[in-house]
Amino acid sequence: MIQFAMRRILLSIPILLTVVTLIFFLMRTMPGGPAVAVLGDYASKEAIEALEKQMGLDRSLWVQYADFLGSLVRGDLGKSIINGRPIAPEVGRVLPYTLQLAFTSLLLGIVLGIPMGVFTALRRNAFPDYLGRTLSLAGVSIPTFFLGILLMLLFSIQLDLFPVMGAGDSSDLRDTLYHLFLPTLTLGLMMTAYITRTTRSAMLNVLQEEYVRTARAKGLRERIVIYGHALRNAFIPIISFIGVYAIILIGNSILVEIVFSRPGLGKMMIGAIKQRDYMTLQSVMVVYASLVVFINLLIDLSYGLIDPRIKYE
Numbered sequence: 001m002i003q004f005a006m007r008r009i010l011l012s013i014p015i016l017l018t019v020v021t022l023i024f025f026l027m028r029t030m031p032g033g034p035a036v037a038v039l040g041d042y043a044s045k046e047a048i049e050a051l052e053k054q055m056g057l058d059r060s061l062w063v064q065y066a067d068f069l070g071s072l073v074r075g076d077l078g079k080s081i082i083n084g085r086p087i088a089p090e091v092g093r094v095l096p097y098t099l100q101l102a103f104t105s106l107l108l109g110i111v112l113g114i115p116m117g118v119f120t121a122l123r124r125n126a127f128p129d130y131l132g133r134t135l136s137l138a139g140v141s142i143p144t145f146f147l148g149i150l151l152m153l154l155f156s157i158q159l160d161l162f163p164v165m166g167a168g169d170s171s172d173l174r175d176t177l178y179h180l181f182l183p184t185l186t187l188g189l190m191m192t193a194y195i196t197r198t199t200r201s202a203m204l205n206v207l208q209e210e211y212v213r214t215a216r217a218k219g220l221r222e223r224i225v226i227y228g229h230a231l232r233n234a235f236i237p238i239i240s241f242i243g244v245y246a247i248i249l250i251g252n253s254i255l256v257e258i259v260f261s262r263p264g265l266g267k268m269m270i271g272a273i274k275q276r277d278y279m280t281l282q283s284v285m286v287v288y289a290s291l292v293v294f295i296n297l298l299i300d301l302s303y304g305l306i307d308p309r310i311k312y313e
Helices: 002-027 036-041 045-055 061-073 088-123 128-143 144-158 173-206 210-217 222-259 265-275 278-306 310-313
Strands: none
Touching: 002 061, 002 278, 036 045, 036 144, 045 128, 045 265, 088 222, 088 265, 088 278, 144 173, 144 222, 144 310, 173 222, 222 265, 222 278, 265 278
């Protein structure tokens, strides 16, 4: 297991390096260059050259790239062009809010989606199956920001049960969860829809296998057949898709943070785009890319825990 984990960790390093490299070069090949993107199309040549010198863009591209990688290794994300403050502390301040939202939404999706997927698969083409498929299709189809607005209108405006915006007092767990409920419900319902459909499909495939028929023929209890044999073997495709959906969830968290006016990486990214803060935008994109690679690494490592045969491959 240790060797398997080490191989996966080492494999993730060149993947992350490739993504970070793409971000670096894409940001520098935008129309007009980063300095023009910050100052605008009507900025004078002198102002553009002065900003390029301030940002270090007057040096060779490869020298910039080497400095960029060296800074990342040291944990230095650079300084904001707008206020001149270091970006890393600001990312460290808002990152926990994004992780809170992503983790609780994913947990809600797993807790609700897997049982619903198993339940609908066991009642294929019956009323519960049609109902579950309809609800999951609606959850996949409704835009995340629109669902957030609907939940806000219902629970905050009409029923006055939960706050409309903000993240609450981070030192007070009860207040934090109180403000986290609606954003989590928004993303969690979307995750529930995705995971329900994936679990149902995986279970339907597994239930047709010979070993499931053999287990039933031996007289094992249906609960043992379903949860001890079928669901366990269906976990590999389920977890694979959960990893994909988790990445989608992180992307959708940007919209949810805006709708509920929560601090987070998404709101920080939108602010950088509005202010044309090139350095902050680049740094947030690197952090998002690192989260995606880290999620994929966790999914790969979980395979070895679910299926012992993978440990030796």
